[in-house]
Every structure is written in C-alpha cells, then in structure tokens.
Amino acid sequence: MTKVLCPTGIEAWLVTRYADVREVLGDQERFSARSGQAGHVLLNQPPGAAVEEGDFNRMDSTDHLRFRRVIAPAITTVKRTELFRPLVQRVVDELLDALAGETGPVDLHARFSTPLTSSVIAELLDVPPEDGVLFHNAARALFDGHVDTEELEAVKVPLYAYVAELVAQRVQEPGEDVISVMAAKAQAADQPLTQLELTKVASGLLAAGYDTTASLITYGILALLRNPDQLALLREDPSAAPNAAEELLRLLSNGSGLMRVATVDTEIAGTRIAAGDYVVVALQSANQDPERFPLPERLDLARPRGAHLAFGHGPHQCPGQHIARLELTTVLATLPRRIPSLRLAVPFEEVPFKKDAAVLGPARLPVAWDEVLPAG
Template sequence: MSSTISTQPLPVPREDVCPFGPAPEVAELRAQSPVVRVSCPTGIEAWLVTRYADAREVLGDPRRFSNHSGQAGHMLANMPPDKPLEEGDFSRMDGPDHVRFRRVFAPAISTVRRIEEFRPMVQRTADELLDSLAGETGPVDLHERFSKPLTTSVIAELLDVPYADREIFHRVADALFSGKGDVDDLDAVRFPLFDYVGDLVRARREKPGEDAMSVLVTRGQQHEQPFTDLELTKMAAGLLVAGYDTTASMITYGTLALLADRPQFDRLAADPSLAGNAAEELVRLLGVGAGLMRVATEDTEIGGVPIAAGEYVIVQVQAANHDPERFADPERLDIDRQTNGHIGFGHGPHQCAGQQIARLELTTVLATLPRRVPSLRLAVPQEEIRFKTDTTVYGPAALPVAWDEIRPA
C-alpha cells in the first residue's frame, strides 16, 4: 500500500525561519492535507497528523495506536521502532503492563502532596543559582549557568543522587536525544548508568529513605506483581535522564520567547502570580516539535484517511497546539491565554509521567527569574542565537544574557 502513495519529507522545526513555532509548511498541511504520508530522517515512512482533534484521537486510543514503536524512532536511529520490547521498557508498553509502572511512578513524583514537598527545594535551588550569579553582569550563558544546573540539582535531590555524579546521566541524555548515534552508541553510555542506578536501587531496598527513588523501590516491592531490580533501575534511570534535559531546554527556550516579547516578560516581573499560566502557554507554544510516534494495531482511519495495521503514525504535537481551530491566534505568545487542553505533555495514558515536576520547575523559574532579574536581556542579537541540531529536544544551544543587577531573594 505505502509504496503507491507519494510521500514528502517530514517537516521539522526550523528555528531560523520560525523560532517559536512549527516549520512554515505545517500550517498549509494542517489546512489542506491534515493526514499525509511523510518520509522521516531515520528512513521510515509514516502518516503525519497535524490537526488538534486528530492528534488527541491518536494519542488517546492506545488500542488502535500502540506505543510499542517507541515515541521517537522517526527522528532517532538509537530508538528503532521494530526493536524487541525488553524487560523494564515501560515507555513502550500499553494496557495493564504500562498501568503497572504508572501506579508506582505516581506516588513518587506526581501527587499533590509530593509536589508541595518538593516546592521549597526547587525555589531554594533557583534562588541559590541566581545568588551565585549576583556578582556578575554577563554575558553569561543562561542555559549552562542556570537552566541545566537547576534541573540537574532538582532531579538529583529528588532521587537523592549525588550532584557530583551528574555527568553520568548527562552523557546518557546527550546520547539518548541525539540523532547522530545508533543503538550501540546509546548502549555504550546507558549500561554504565544502569550499573550505577542499580547499585542505588539495591541500597534503597536495604535502607529506604524519603526520596523519590526510595518510594519507587518500596512501592515496587509491595506491588501485587513485585518489580525486578532491572525494572526499578530503568524507571529511576529514565527519571534521571529525561528529567534534566527536556525541562532545562524548555526553561531556556521559554526565556528566549519571553525576551523576544518584552512586555510579557515585564508583566511576569511585576506579577509572579502569572507564572503558572505562562508555563502552560510556553509548553503549548514550544513543546514536542519533533512529534510523537505510534504504530497502528489494526486497519483504521484518521480524518477519513485509511491507515493500515502496522503503519506508523506521527502526531505533530506542536502543529496540533498551533491549530487555529483550537487556539485563537496560535502563533502568538499570550501568557493570559486559557491553555487548558494543550497536548504539550502528551495526551492519554502515555502523557509525560514527570509533567508535574516539569510544571513545578517552569513555574518556579517564571515566578523568580523575571522578578529577581527584571533587567535580563539578550547579550547578542536574537538572530545570532544558535539552536540545537540533530536532536528531538529543541531549543537554544546557548543563551547569552546580561543584566544590570540581580535583586535579593
């Protein structure tokens, strides 16, 4: 079937042309061909879904559209969609197998009580990082000096992992989200991380604490189908890796978007209570530019287009979040927008397990950075900002900034 259907290249974000939105051709596709056949950077062919309603339908129905393919095989050669499912690969599971993992994750990182317990630590971390910069006026790379240390410190403290050991999960994150490496390249850094985290899991089993990893291990032991050390190791390792890079990039990317729309940055500086809504709007505007992949489990259709069992489907999340049928004037950053329903953290049973932590970090930064550094500004013209390439985690590779003063906490 697929060989008789014409394809076009998968549109990927082009920040040089549209720094805060999907590739320019996406709007026309969404209006004229909302379900279209595309060829992807890793060589696979898939159906691209760009409308909001269609995106929610695919992500919300794992019976018809399975996550067994993994979410990024269209962009990353280290995540081939036909790779056999291995023990502990919870992110590629569906149904009861996936629910089993989510029910252990939730008490560790997602409940309202846990988030409120984490809030003072996240605020303290943000303030300490700004205090450490108070003697400087720039230029400083905000990504290296603030965003990455913040998210690394938070996830390390959540899991009670020494901050000094951060390089081991930085290396995995860099390899995991890079389009340059293959499975062997990822395994070369992933297996040492598994060894490291496995030792931590066994230590928590012997002497649990209050940290998120201890909760994972304890809940896993108490489950009606007890978790193996490898399953627990992969869960904890996944938090360490994903919890640092994706949120750090969103903090940096979101800051750039606000600095490019100065009145909205200034409003946050004057009224930090706007931070929660601003965080949701930035995730809507900027998030998941590479899209999320699924595989059809049966012959079906989306938007009137037949999809055969076994064919891949890519949900272009950012295109859906820029659908004018759902969000008025969607290309505009609007921190007052009612963003309820955006799918920047995914949708359905596979939506981001760590989204509440990410929300907490983003909201804390947006309530703190503009208030304490109201004179924050780019240290170079915006057109000179370099964006990351060969990755599924989009955003500036560096964000040179300057300021007049950093106000006390």
C-alpha cells in the first residue's frame, strides 16, 4: 500500500490487493461511504461536502439499509430480472436489425451500446425514449472529471424536476415499472421515504445506468475483437455468454476505483491508517490479483467463475448489477451470432479511450462487417 495524490488533489491510501479491497468495502464501521465514491477523480463530488437528504450512496448502516430495502424489490431480485429478459432481447435485436442495411464503418458505442442501455432504462421506468436526453446529460456530467459542482447542479435541477413529477404520478397511478415499485415500497416502509429521497434514488439509478453499462458493453466487445479465439467460442456456443460476462467484468472493471474515509485509527495489511484518512480501493487491480486469479491478465471465457469485485463488495454493491449483467449477457449471446464477421474498422491503436472520467473504456468503437444475420 502507498499514499497517492489523486487527480482532484486529494491524498489517499491506494489499496490494490483483492483481500484488502474486500476488507475495506466490507467494513463500514471502519471505512465509511460518507466521503462519496469518486471524489478522487470527480470535482463534482467533494468528499467533505455535507450528506444531504436522499444521498443514500453516502450513508452507512441503518441509514443506507433504509434505501436499499426500497431499491432491491424493484431491480435486484431474480424474479424482477427475469421479467426484464424479453425486453432486453427485443431491444438488442431491434438495434441489430437497424444496422442490417450497413456494413460500416460504424461507431458501435453510439449506434448500439448507448441506445441499448438508454432504451432499456426508458422502458424499465416507463418513460418516453425522447426524454432520455435528460438522463444522458446528467450521466455525462456526473462522470466527467472536468465538471464541477455548479455545472452538475445545473444539470440535476431539470432532471430532479422531471423525476419528481414521475414519482408523484406513479404514487397516484402505480404500474409495474421500477419507479412504481419503489414508490410503493417507500410508502409502506417503517420510515417512509420522502418525495425528495425517492426522487434522488430514482434519478441516481437513471444516471448511473446510462454510461456505466454502455461503456462496459463497448469495452467487452473490443476485448473480444482483440481475442478472436474467445470471440469464436461465443459465436459457436451462445450458452457460454453468462460465464463470458463474468470474465469480462473481472478483466475490465471499467470504473476508476471507489473511495472511503477511515472512521477510526486502524490498519490495512500492516499499514497504519489514521481516522479521517481517505482510502481508494482499486477494483481493477484487485480483480487481477494473481493470488486470487491465475494468469489474471488473460481473457479466458472458460475460466471458473470467481467472486470478482467489478460491482464492489459489501453493503454498497452496485444495486443495478443484475440489469447490467442481463444486458451484457444478452449482447454476448446475440451479437457474435448475428454479426459473425464483426471486426475493427481501424487499427487498435486508433481506438480513442475516455480520459479524466470515472467510467473508463473506448469513447468510440469503429467497426465493420459483411452482413447482419436475421434474428431467430
């Protein structure tokens, strides 16, 4: 372990080993989330800012659990995820159908990954797809390392206003969508969520799901194009997609790490940490720890599943991870089969990657192909 100077000027202890990362993320008594998760790379998330009403990602213990009990029934149960499966498959096939008249070059991130995640979110929340620009703008501002708090607030105001109206409507006229389910659970809770709290929860899920999952899908496709033998395995056997998704999540882990703040004088792996010190856990490094994963730098879709940390660990694990897995798995089972000739349209060295952002991966993915095969 070593202390590092982060891009936003914060000094923090960098934790890289798998066991140590799990220890930090699993112990909210010693390492609090009140600092926020990304203040080490995002100017718009200063770790010293006050925790305001509805900021559930910066809460610990029972305060945080109060929100998770509202979120979980809407998006994190196996039953709910299975309900979403036909929807995700339909959106994937429709987007590939729309590409059938072309052969490239096409930016797959803009034409496939991003519209996939935005369309799925719009349908899960039962909102018009054309209103997605609000969510997209919020996500882009939220994860941009150059956007400060004032700029982010300017984007959040119209988003909150829009979502607050949705929440009020779904309370009065509930449906089967995610917001309706959360609203019902929020009202039935021992300590009901306020409208502002529910609005912030729904807004956070909206914004977070846009860029993170789209970038993961694009990054995963690029990794497969760089490993044609592994891509061939999926093309020949779509049933390998679930295991392939876990391996890509482990290998890529496209976030920039998570931040915590020590609440007491403690230590990690023999290094003394003072109360008030910031700690950044490097999920990418933990998921490539050779003590946990043999030949960790290798993409091996047949690798036995292990407990990777791509979605974090402990109480603050990503609540949308099941939806992200479903989207990635559906893509992996469908795209290689329907576009067997998929290939990069530029040399790998010319693929642009995101910089100064909390979510990493290709900014664009130029690809080409010979034909798009029909669904079914």
